[in-house]
Amino acid sequence: MRFDHDWDMPAQWREKLLPRRGGMPVPAPVIDPAAPERLRQLLATPAPDGDYDPGLLAEAEAFAAALGRPGAELPVRGAAAAALVRAEAIAEYHSWRDEPEPSVAETWIVRGGVVFAARAVTEMAGMLFHPLRSEGALCLRPVSSAERLRYRDDASPESLREEDEHDALFKLARTVRVHLAAADDAVYAEARSALAGYRDRELPQRMIASFVLPDQDGWVEEDVAGIPGWFTRFPRHRRNPLVALPLFSASSPDQIRRHVEAVAELDPRDGGRYTWDSVDNQVGGAALIATLLDALGTEAVWFLTEDPIIRHQTGLHYWFHGEMRFDNLAALLRIPGDESVRYVIHHTLADRQNDFHKLGLLTRDPARVLRLLAEPGAPPLAADLLGMRLLAEPALRDLLTEDELARVPPVVGEEMARQIGDTRWRYNWDADRDRLIAWLSSISTDDAFRLLATLAHQRHIRPVVVRLAARHPDRALRVLAALAPEDPDAAVVVDDLLRNHVLTHRGLLSGLDAQAQARVEAVLAAYDPGGPDAAEQALPAVLRADSKAKALPHWLVVPTLPRIRLRDRDRGALPEAAVRRLLAMLTRSTFATPDPGLAEVRDACDRADLTAFGWALCAQWERVEHPSGDKQALFALGFLGDDAMLPRLTDVVLGWTEDALARAKIALEVFVALGTDTALTHLQRMARTAKMKPFRKYAASKLIAIADARGLTTAELGDRIAADLGLDANGRVPLDYGPRRFSVGFDVRLHPLVHDADGRRLKGLPRVAGTDDPELAEEAKRAFAALKKEARALAVERGRALEDAMVAGRSWPAPDARRFLFDHPAVRYLARALLWQVAGGPAFRVAEDGTLADVDDKTLTLADDQHVTLYHPALAGPDHATWAETFADYEIFQPFPQLDREVYRPDAAQATARRLPMHTGRDADLDILHPLVARGWSFNPHGGVQHEWPGGFITQITPHDISVTAPDAATFGDLPPIAASETFRDAYRIAPRP
Numbered sequence: 006m007r008f009d010h011d012w013d014m015p016a017q018w019r020e021k022l023l024p025r026r027g028g029m030p031v032p033a034p035v036i037d038p039a040a041p042e043r044l045r046q047l048l049a050t051p052a053p054d055g056d057y058d059p060g061l062l063a064e065a066e067a068f069a070a071a072l073g074r075p076g077a078e079l080p081v082r083g084a085a086a087a088a089l090v091r092a093e094a095i096a097e098y099h100s101w102r103d104e105p106e107p108s109v110a111e112t113w114i115v116r117g118g119v120v121f122a123a124r125a126v127t128e129m130a131g132m133l134f135h136p137l138r139s140e141g142a143l144c145l146r147p148v149s150s151a152e153r154l155r156y157r158d159d160a161s162p163e164s165l166r167e168e169d170e171h172d173a174l175f176k177l178a179r180t181v182r183v184h185l186a187a188a189d190d191a192v193y194a195e196a197r198s199a200l201a202g203y204r205d206r207e208l209p210q211r212m213i214a215s216f217v218l219p220d221q222d223g224w225v226e227e228d229v230a231g232i233p234g235w236f237t238r239f240p241r242h243r244r245n246p247l248v249a250l251p252l253f254s255a256s257s258p259d260q261i262r263r264h265v266e267a268v269a270e271l272d273p274r275d276g277g278r279y280t281w282d283s284v285d286n287q288v289g290g291a292a293l294i295a296t297l298l299d300a301l302g303t304e305a306v307w308f309l310t311e312d313p314i315i316r317h318q319t320g321l322h323y324w325f326h327g328e329m330r331f332d333n334l335a336a337l338l339r340i341p342g343d344e345s346v347r348y349v350i351h352h353t354l355a356d357r358q359n360d361f362h363k364l365g366l367l368t369r370d371p372a373r374v375l376r377l378l379a380e381p382g383a384p385p386l387a388a389d390l391l392g393m394r395l396l397a398e399p400a401l402r403d404l405l406t407e408d409e410l411a412r413v414p415p416v417v418g419e420e421m422a423r424q425i426g427d428t429r430w431r432y433n434w435d436a437d438r439d440r441l442i443a444w445l446s447s448i449s450t451d452d453a454f455r456l457l458a459t460l461a462h463q464r465h466i467r468p469v470v471v472r473l474a475a476r477h478p479d480r481a482l483r484v485l486a487a488l489a490p491e492d493p494d495a496a497v498v499v500d501d502l503l504r505n506h507v508l509t510h511r512g513l514l515s516g517l518d519a520q521a522q523a524r525v526e527a528v529l530a531a532y533d534p535g536g537p538d539a540a541e542q543a544l545p546a547v548l549r550a551d552s553k554a555k556a557l558p559h560w561l562v563v564p565t566l567p568r569i570r571l572r573d574r575d576r577g578a579l580p581e582a583a584v585r586r587l588l589a590m591l592t593r594s595t596f597a598t599p600d601p602g603l604a605e606v607r608d609a610c611d612r613a614d615l616t617a618f619g620w621a622l623c624a625q626w627e628r629v630e631h632p633s634g635d636k637q638a639l640f641a642l643g644f645l646g647d648d649a650m651l652p653r654l655t656d657v658v659l660g661w662t663e664d665a666l667a668r669a670k671i672a673l674e675v676f677v678a679l680g681t682d683t684a685l686t687h688l689q690r691m692a693r694t695a696k697m698k699p700f701r702k703y704a705a706s707k708l709i710a711i712a713d714a715r716g717l718t719t720a721e722l723g724d725r726i727a728a729d730l731g732l733d734a735n736g737r738v739p740l741d742y743g744p745r746r747f748s749v750g751f752d753v754r755l756h757p758l759v760h761d762a763d764g765r766r767l768k769g770l771p772r773v774a775g776t777d778d779p780e781l782a783e784e785a786k787r788a789f790a791a792l793k794k795e796a797r798a799l800a801v802e803r804g805r806a807l808e809d810a811m812v813a814g815r816s817w818p819a820p821d822a823r824r825f826l827f828d829h830p831a832v833r834y835l836a837r838a839l840l841w842q843v844a845g846g847p848a849f850r851v852a853e854d855g856t857l858a859d860v861d862d863k864t865l866t867l868a869d870d871q872h873v874t875l876y877h878p879a880l881a882g883p884d885h886a887t888w889a890e891t892f893a894d895y896e897i898f899q900p901f902p903q904l905d906r907e908v909y910r911p912d913a914a915q916a917t918a919r920r921l922p923m924h925t926g927r928d929a930d931l932d933i934l935h936p937l938v939a940r941g942w943s944f945n946p947h948g949g950v951q952h953e954w955p956g957g958f959i960t961q962i963t964p965h966d967i968s969v970t971a972p973d974a975a976t977f978g979d980l981p982p983i984a985a986s987e988t989f990r991d992a993y994r995i996a997p998r999p
Contacts, residue, residue, distance in 0.1 A: 007299075007300075007301070007302035008298070008299075008302045008303070008340075008341055010028075010029050010030060012341055013339060014029070014295065014298065014339070015336040015339050017291055017332075017336065018291050018294050018295040018298070018336065019295055021289055021291040021292040021294075021295050022292065022295035022296060022299060023179060023182055023183070023219075023253055023292050023295070023296045024182070024183060024186035024187075024299075025186055025219045025220055025256075025296075025299065025300065026186055026193065026220055027220070028186075028299045028300065029299045031183065031186070031187075033187050034180075034183050034184050034187060036111045036114060036115055037108065037111065038115065040108035040111035040112045040115055041072060041108075041112045041115055041116055043107065043108050043112075044072065044107060044108055044109055044112040045069070045072050045073055047091060047094055047107055048065075048068075048069040048072070048087060048091065049069070061086045061089065061090070061132065062086075062090065064080065064082050064083040064085075064086035064087075065083060065086040065087040065089075065090045067080055067083045068080055068083030068084050068086065068087045069087060071083070072112070072116070079113075079116055079117050079121070081117075081121065081124045081125050081128055082128050082132075084113055084117075084121075084125040084128075085125050085126070085128035085129035085131075085132055086132065087109075088109050088125070088129055088173055088177060089129060089132055089133065089170060089173070091107065091109075092166070092169040092170045092172070092173040093166075093169045094107050095107050095109055095169075095172070095173035095176055095177065096168070096169040096170075096171075096172030096173045096176070109173075109177055110122055110126070110176075110177045110180035110181055110184075111180070113125050113181075114181075114184055118192075119181065119184045119185055119188055119192060119196065120192065120195050120196045120199050122177075122180075122181045122184070123181050123185060123196050123199065123200055123214075123217050123218075124199055124200070125177075126174070126177045126178045126181050126213060126217065127200060127203050127210050127213045127214050127217075128210075129174055129177065129213075130174060130178075130209040130210045130212070130213040130247075131206060131207060131209060131210045133170055133171075133174060133209070171246055171247075174213075175246070178213055178216055178217055179292075181217045182216060182217045182218075182219070185217055185218060196217075196218060197218055197221070200214040200217070200218055204224065204227070207235070208228065208231045208232070208235040209247055211224065211227065211228055211231070212228050212247060212250045212251065213250070215228050215250070215251065215254045216250050216253055216254055219253065219254040219256070219300075220256070221254075222256055222257075222260070224254075225251055225254045225255055225256070225260055226260065226263075228250075228251050228254075229251050229260065229263050229264045229267050230263075230267070232248065232251075232264075232267040232268060232270075232271070233267055233270040233271060236248065236271050237271065248268055248271075249293075249318055251264045252264060252293060252296075252297070252315070252318065253292070253293065253296050255297075255300060255301075256300050256301075257301070258301060258304045258307075258308070261297075261301075261308055261312075261315070265312065265314050265315070268314075290318065290319040290320030290321070291319075291320075293315075293318055293319050294309060294319050294321070297309065297315075298340065303340075303341070303342045303344055306337070306340060306342070306344035306345050306348065307344065309321060309337070310329070310337070310344075310345070310348040310352075311348075316329075321333045328352075328357070329352065331360055331363070331364075334349050334352075334353065334360065334364060335364055337349060338364060338366075338369070343373065343377060346366070346370075346373060346374065346377055347377050347380075349361075349364065349366065350366065350374070350377055350378065350383065350384070350387065351383070351384060353366075354383075354384040354386045354387055354390070355384050355386075356437065357433070357437065358386070358424075358437045358440045358441055358444075359433065359436040359437050359439070359440040361440075362440050362444075367390065367394055371394075371401055371404060372404045375391060375394065375395075375401060375404055375405055375409075376404070376405065376409060378390055378391040378394075378412075379391055379405060379408075379409035379410075379412040383412075385420045386420050386421065386424065387412075388412050388413065388414050388420065389414065389417055389418055389419070389420045389421050389444075390444070391412060391413055392413040392414055392417030392418075392448075393417055393418070393444060393447065393448050395413060396417060396448060396449070396450070397447070416452045416456075417448055417450065417452070417453065418444075418445050418448050418450075418452060418453040418456050419456065421441050421444055421445040421456070422445060422456035422457070422459070422460060424441055425438060425441050425442060425445065425460055425463070425466070426460055426463070438465065439465065442457075442465060442466060442469055445457055446469045446472075446473055449477075451480055451483065451484050454470075454473060454477070454480055454481065454484050455484045455488060457469060457470050457473070458470050458484060458485060458488055458499060458502065459488065459490050459492075459495055459499070460495070461495070461498045461499065461502060462492070462494045462495045462497070462498040465630065467498065467502075467628060467629065467630075468560070468628075468629040468630045468632075470502060471502070471559065471560050471628075471629055472559060472560075472629075474502070474506055475559035475560075476559075478506070478509075478510045478513060479513060479516070481502075481506055482503075482506055482507070482510065482513050482514075482516075482517070483517075483521075485499060485502055485503040485506060486503060486517060486521035486524050486525055487520075487521060487524075488503075500528045503524070503525065503528050504528045504529060504532060504565075505562040505565060507525050507528070507529060508529075508532070508562055508563075508564040508565060509562055509563075509564075532564075532565075534564070535567075535568035535578060536568060536570075536577065536578055537577045537578070538577050538578060538579070538580040539570075539571055539576050539577035539578060539579060539580065539583075540576070540577070543571060543576050543577070544571075544579065544583055544609075545602075545605045545606055545608075545609040545610075546605065547586070547590070547602030547605050547606065548579065548583040548586050548587060548602075548606065549583075550586075551586065557585070557588055557589070557592065558632065558635045558637070560625060560626070560628070560629040560632070560635075561588065561622075561625060561637070562625060563581060563584055563585060563588065564581065565621075565625075566584065566618060566621050566622070566625075567614065567617045567618055567621050568614065569584065569587075569610050569611065569614045569615060569618050570610065570611045570614050571609060571610055571611065572608075572609060572610060572611055574611060578614075579610070587606060588637060590602050590603055590606070591603070591637040591640045591641055591644075592637055594640050594644070595640075596640070596643065596674040596677070596678055599640070599644050599678070603644045603645065604644075606645065607644065607645050610645075612645075612646075612647045613647065613649070615641070615645035615646065615647075616642070616645070616646045616647050616649065616650050618641060618645070619638060619641035619642040619645055619646050619650070620642075620650070620653075622637055622638035622641050623638040623639075623642070623657075625638075626638045631665070631668055633667075633668070636671065639671065639672055639674070639675055642654065642675050643674060643675035643676075643677075643678030643679060644678055646675070646679065648679070648681055648683040648684065651676070651679075651683055651684055651687045652687070652791070652794075652795075654672070654675065654676075654687075655687045655690065655691060657672075658672045658673070658691065659691065659695055659696075662695055662696065662697045662700045663696070663697075666697060666699065666700060669700055670700065670703050673688065673691075673703065673704055673707055676688040676707075677707055677711065682725065682726040682727075682728070683726075683728060685708070685711065685722070685726040686726045686727065686728045686802075688704055688707060688708060689704075689708055689723060689726065689802065690798060690802060691704045692704035692705040692707075692708055693802065693805075705719075708722060720806065720809070720810065720815060723802075723806050724817075724821070724825040724826075725825065727799065727802075727803055727825065727829060727831065727832050728795060728799050728831060729829065729830040729831050730792060730795055730796055730799065730830065730831045731792070732830035732831055733830065734830065735750075736750055736751065736830050736831070736833060736834065737749065737750045738788075738792060740759075740770070740785040740788060740789060741781050741784075741785055742773065742774075742777040742778060742781055742782045742785055743776075743777050743778025743781045743782065744776050744777060744778070745761070745762070745771075745774070745776075745777060746761075746762050747759055747760065747761055747762070747767070747770065747771075747785075748760050749770075749789065749792060751796060751831070751834045752834065752898075753834050753835065753837050753838035753897060753898055753899075753900070754800060754834075754838070754898055754900065755796045755797070755799060755800040755831070755834055755835065756796075757789070757792065757793055757796060759771075770785070770786065770789050773786075796831070799831055799832075800835065800900065803832055803835055804835060804900035804901055805901075807835065807839065807875065807900070807901070808900075808901040809941055810875055811874075811875035811876075811877050811903065812877070812941065812983065812987050813941075813955070814874060814877070814955055814981075814983060815874065815875075816844050816872040816873060816874045817872060817873045817874075818869075818871075818872055818873075819867040819868060819869050819870070819871045819872065819873060820869055822841075822867070822873040823867070826873075827851050827855065827857075828855065833851070833855070835900055836851045837850070837851045837852070837853065837897070838897050838898060838899050838900055839851075839875060839876075839899060839900070839903060840875070840876040840888055840892070840903060840904060841857075841873055841874070841875060841876060842873070842874050842875070842876045843865075843867070843871055843872070843873060844871065844872040844873065844874055846871070847859050847860065847865065848860065848876050848884065848888060849865045850888075850891070850892075860884045860887055860888060860891070862891075875903070876888075876903065876904075877903075877906075877983050878903070878904065878906050878908050879908050879910075879982040879983045879985075879986040879987075880982055880983065881908075885904070888904060889904045889905070892904055906990075907986075907990050907993075908986050908990075909985065909986045909989035909990055909993070910982070910985060910986065911977040911978055911980075911985055911989075915977050915978075916976060916977055916978030917976055917977075917978060918976055918977055919968055919969050919974075919975070919976050919977075920966050920967070920968040920969075921966060921967050921968070921977070922965065922966050923962070923963065923964065923965050923966050923967060923992065923996045931944075931948065931964065933964055933995050933996075934949065934950045934962065934963075934964065934995070936994070936995065937950050937962065937991055937994075937995070938950060940991060942962070942991070945961065947961065947963070948963050948964075949961045949962055949963030949964075950962050950963075951970065952984075952987075952988065954980070954981060954983075954984035955981060955984075956981060956984075957971060957972055958971060958972070958975060958979070958980055958981065958984055959971040960980070960984065960988040962988070962991065962992050962995075967988060967989070967992045
């Protein structure tokens, strides 16, 4: 049944509609009277290079000549020939380009009338698809525009020329069809009579005639019947958009079916699918959709949704898995009748539940949708949705019959739960799973809660169960106490949920029956409230008085948190009321404005217990998937924790950077809030080593802000926060096995060196003996493993910082050099491996006993007003060889190349140049520059990396050259020696030296 003309066809289809007489009205076409002049100018310009059939070219030239004579009669075949010769201009015209429109069909209509235009486009089809045409009959050397070849380098000029010809034909035929549909009866009858004369011609001309006059049913049926014979005779044209034209002329479902069957005869594979050439690129899939809907009405829906060939031609589906696109599903729902709604229900409830929800099907036209959900054969999930909707709005039951109401399942939500528990991967499963969980959680019944609780061991479901339990505590207690899942993992989670719920809602236990009471007692049996409570007067003052605060999060189970003992542990632990007050203080806090009472709590309570309390808060927060509005756990770690937790927290935060970058950035505030040197060291480490660049930049910005607040540079801050590894003043750390004791020092590479109590060097930490204390020995082993890990990280961080300082020519005041370098418990080992220099004075090294030795191995004394720099070989004097020999004699391994560092000085030609070529041997690829970014260079907008040097000099390296970019007119010869040497050195690291 055809639709009324005023139905609201979606705009993306309606504006592409190919009209027919008696169909949906379209705006009357308006023709620019200047169209003939534009076409004349186009034909006057040379066509793209190519050898054309002489006869065709002669006819085109005759048409162009007649077009230039006002009032002259135009030749029909000449009009068609001219269109073919300039097919590329017609095919490649786009309104958004700054170019004149060819206006070929419009010119035909202005000068010859619409009947003339219909004849011309039909003649054009005969020329283009004539069976006698050889590969080059019309265009002996086919060409296409250089632009299309540039973007289609896998295509031949011949195939692109053929595409241009097809495009031109269909554009002109479409324009002619629109004008014929709007013509008066006399003109239309004249066109029908003129085109009837082509019914004894070859199939391509007959098809175009049927296309521009689509109400001639007999013509369409003849065309469809002729498809197998014509295309079988000329296989070159089998895969051709022409084969789809009858779809735009059909006026009945039978014609569509016979057409599809006729094409399938050409190639039986997949219903002839490989013979079809999609109309989407020629006439347009949206045009076919609109035209079928206009011609067939409701009967078109089946073809658009179920027939694979028509769906392929219309482009309604995703090419990679055959599903209809969401925007097309939404458009389908605007088609009147049940067919489109039924299709969307059937093809979204199976595995596209989130799309079903976004389409708003449960709220649009309730009578229709509920009836279709209740139909026999509807997807299994339909019954659950039907029941869910009726539970939410019982008045909707009046819209359904008794048979339809019988489709409501006795337990609403079972199919939802089954699909949630199905772990098979499918496209967009995360969104669909979340939608199923949301639906099931919206069903306010014991059964629905039971189904969710049984699945609470799966990801994303436990937070929902916890939230529902807080909202309906009576229901949750009733269901959880009776629930005993067979799955062991599920049973553990249900027991945990029940225990937490009982501890949170003790007042509800009186309503349970004997069996439920026994179950509750069983899960509480393992609960240990811990040691004695501290007396009220022993508590910090801030924990003795109630104060107003926001309600605690629904997921927080206070009784299960670890006990917090007072600093004097014998005085007991905080009672639950005091813990709730502490949690209220955390809830009121932000990182910018912590509750002032937290400092009093930190001073009064055991710091290790406070840290364990913070981790337990984190664990509860994690079990409900870190609600973004609740940050009590992070506040507890930041304001109450200690340095011992930092390695663990660093690992957690780095893990969050992979899939929860916003949370990871917030967690950096914990390190800032602690503010200790160890915390800032870990912050600096993350700024250097995190995988995610946005996170590294954010962490670095925090360090810059801290340094600015302290009046320091980031390099100076790095000196002050370098970890001391827990070493004593002699650079050692003791390890205790009980009867045996050891000490750990380091070599210049910060590799650990273990010594026994008598000072003998051991190969490593010895195995635990039977006489050792097992607990002390195990603790010593853990401490040694952590020490090695921290020392490796410190060696990398400080080694890189010291190399950067050498390259930048950084200096330290003598007191700072002693404090942060030469006398630092850990950094001293690295300092001993490097050569130093008094600014403007002699070089020196740091001996093992901490004294400073000059080139003659004599003691050197630093005055407090002197400055110290790292020696750079680009500034080497006559003692360089002696220093190299000294370090070799002492077998000192340097943490980075210093004494043996390559030194480059510009030669005479380079010294006067501002830019020198690079010989990478590769195409321009910025990837080769990435290693330089880790060495202090930074990307710039000019396709390279740059480095700023003292004195305002800037050098740049690209994949093609190196240059001095500032100051203006500066050359390589003007660069300071270190800047010149390091620029050439880094450039030659990524490219061979010319």
